[in-house]
Amino acid sequence: MSVSVDLxxxxxxVMGVANGRxxxxxxxxxxxxxxxxxxxxxxxxxxxxxxxxxxxxxxGVWSQQADATSEADLVALFARVKEEFGHLDYLVHSIxxxxxxxxxxxxxxxxxxxxxxxxxxxxxxxxSASRHAEPLLRDGGSIVSLTYHASQxxxxxxxVMGVAKAALEAATRYLAADFGEREIRVxxxxxxxxxxxxxxxxxxxxxxxxxxxxxxxxxxxxxxEEVGKLALFLLSDLGSGVTGQTMYVDAGLSIMTVKEx
Ligand code: NAP
Numbered sequence: 001m002s003v004s005v006d007l008x009x010x011x012x013x014v015m016g017v018a019n020g021r022x023x024x025x026x027x028x029x030x031x032x033x034x035x036x037x038x039x040x041x042x043x044x045x046x047x048x049x050x051x052x053x054x055x056x057x058x059x060g061v062w063s064q065q066a067d068a069t070s071e072a073d074l075v076a077l078f079a080r081v082k083e084e085f086g087h088l089d090y091l092v093h094s095i096x097x098x099x100x101x102x103x104x105x106x107x108x109x110x111x112x113x114x115x116x117x118x119x120x121x122x123x124x125x126x127x128s129a130s131r132h133a134e135p136l137l138r139d140g141g142s143i144v145s146l147t148y149h150a151s152q153x154x155x156x157x158x159x160v161m162g163v164a165k166a167a168l169e170a171a172t173r174y175l176a177a178d179f180g181e182r183e184i185r186v187x188x189x190x191x192x193x194x195x196x197x198x199x200x201x202x203x204x205x206x207x208x209x210x211x212x213x214x215x216x217x218x219x220x221x222x223x224x225e226e227v228g229k230l231a232l233f234l235l236s237d238l239g240s241g242v243t244g245q246t247m248y249v250d251a252g253l254s255i256m257t258v259k260e261x
Contacts (some may be wrong), residue, residue, distance in 0.1 A: 005236050008035035011085040012235070013077075015041045015068060016094035016130060019050045021196045023146055024094030025088045026224035028233040031090070032058060039084055040215075041066040041077050043095075068095050068125035078132040088136040090235045091146040093129055096122040096198055098161045104203055107159040115160055122164035122173055130175050130186070142235045143186045145172065146227075147246060151190075157203045169246045176244030185243035187234045192222040192250030215259050217252025226251075 012031050017024040018041055024040075024127050031038050037060035042051050045065060055061045066073040079087055081088055098118035104228050133143070150158035151165035169188055176186040193199065193209045202208070213221045230249045233239050248254055 002050060005034045005232060007031060007089075008238060009169075010034075010036045010089040011081075011087065012036050012038045012090035012092060012093040013041065013081055013088060013133070013136070014038055014094065015066070015125075016199050017042060017051055017093075018047050020054055021194075021224070022094065023191060023194060023196060023224055023227050024092060025054060025176045026228035027092050027094065027144070027231040027235075028228075029225075030228040030237070031092075031235070034063070034232065034236070036090070037061070037085060039063065040240075041068075043067055044135060049097065056194060059197045068093075069120055070129070074132045078136060081136055085136075087138050088133055089138055089141045091129060091133045091137070091141075091143045092231065092235070093126045093143070095125055096146070096161065096164070098122065100162065100201060101186065102160045103157050103201070105160075109168075110160045115163075118160045118164045119167055122161065122165035126168055126171055127175065130179075134179075137154055137179075137182075137184050139182045139184065140237075140240075141182075142239065143175065143184070144231050144234050145188045147188045147190045147250070148170075149190055149192075149250065152254075155208070161202075172246065173244040178241065185234070185239065187239070187242060187245045187247060189227060189230050189234065190225045190246050190250065190254070192248075192253045194221070194224055194227070195225075206228075212253050215256050216250065217256055220251055221253070222249050222251040 014028045040063040066077040102114035147165045150162035172188045193212045
């Protein structure tokens, strides 16, 4: 059975598309297919050609450079949202970063600088982007971010990024409480391992991906398309009544300990 979602009178901002493999792009594809108008932000001009290629020939789309840690960039980005759309229905936060050295050694050796960078980029930017979005968000709007199970259990080398994801999940609940009166929902999607640029920067990700496929209850990893579909559910009215949640789309990986041979 397929459920069709009509978002032709809706608007969205997707933050964090590096290329066609990005989970932000998987979500944007679902939004665009449902007729939503979508604006995109990307961190550096280096990424712009990739995004331009993805957006070529699509109606109702635009993009703007914005480093999510820069207050000035956020002011300019949300001014652009206002200019293009007048209001906002959906915000997608698909951004994470930790310095490589923080994911190579022991968690015990995390420096304050690396801790601050990882937590600021990967968790605080959800709070700051939501605050900038607040005056533009229509009642009943929805915010979705991306998290990972290393927030709950130790994943080798994920280190401070696991702490950042725990902060993101907690921030999701606090934001959901703040936005509750206007029924603006805030949720985070916990995706299984996916082959993206961000994932490639995690030492040993290849092994993690292969083991994930073997151990998941489905015997495979979840796909970016499945991430997109869960995000579409949470963003759209299908997810009305759901807020403050961390929802898994991992083909049953996080529920397993060890699978029988
Ligand atoms: P991705 O394609 O590399 O996307 C990450 C994006 O974050 C990139 O566009 C990156 O831009 C952007 N970014 C980093 N720092 C930024 C900043 N200061 N301002 C604005 N943008 C910034 O990788 P992805 O896997 O799709 O990651 C998207 C989200 O999914 C992340 O939250 C990630 O933790 C989460 N996630 C991924 C997996 C997985 O296995 N891939 C699993 C669970 C959750 P630059 O390229 O310019 O740095």
